Amino acid sequence: MDWLIPSAWAQTAGGGAPGGALVQLLPLLLIFVVFYFLLIRPQAKRAKEHRSMVGALAVGDEVETSGGILGKVTESGDQFLTVEIADGVRVKVQRQTITRVLPKGTLKSA
Numbered sequence: 001m002d003w004l005i006p007s008a009w010a011q012t013a014g015g016g017a018p019g020g021a022l023v024q025l026l027p028l029l030l031i032f033v034v035f036y037f038l039l040i041r042p043q044a045k046r047a048k049e050h051r052s053m054v055g056a057l058a059v060g061d062e063v064e065t066s067g068g069i070l071g072k073v074t075e076s077g078d079q080f081l082t083v084e085i086a087d088g089v090r091v092k093v094q095r096q097t098i099t100r101v102l103p104k105g106t107l108k109s110a
Contacts, residue, residue: 054095057081062102065093070107 057063061073063083071083074090081098084090 053101054098057095057098057101062104062107063098064100064102066097066099069093070102072107 057073057076059073059076062070063073063081064070065083069083069085069091071085071091073081074084075082079095080092081095082090082092
């Protein structure tokens with residue numbers, strides 16, 4: 001039955017390799033560094049850019065919401081914007097739902 005389950009042999013009580021704890025932590029540290037540069041840092045950079053874009057919104061900007069609605073900002077407040085999506089049709093949206101600011105004249109061509 002030894003061919004199915006290999007026998008476990010106890011190690012003798014001897015000194016481990018010097019620096020063994022550091023060698024064991026090295027892969028974990030390496031994974032954290034890779035995650036930081038590939039996931040955490042780019043996402044933080046995008047969040048910072050989005051905060052600055054939302055903070056710079058002004059009346060007259062053409063915007064796209066996270067729901068895909070295109071419109072022109074007609075009123076601006078601290079938390080909410082009023083966006084005109086058609087002639088005489090205005091909706092109130094939260095600032096954070098704006099995904100991007102469109103170039104001027106985009107709504108005329110859409």
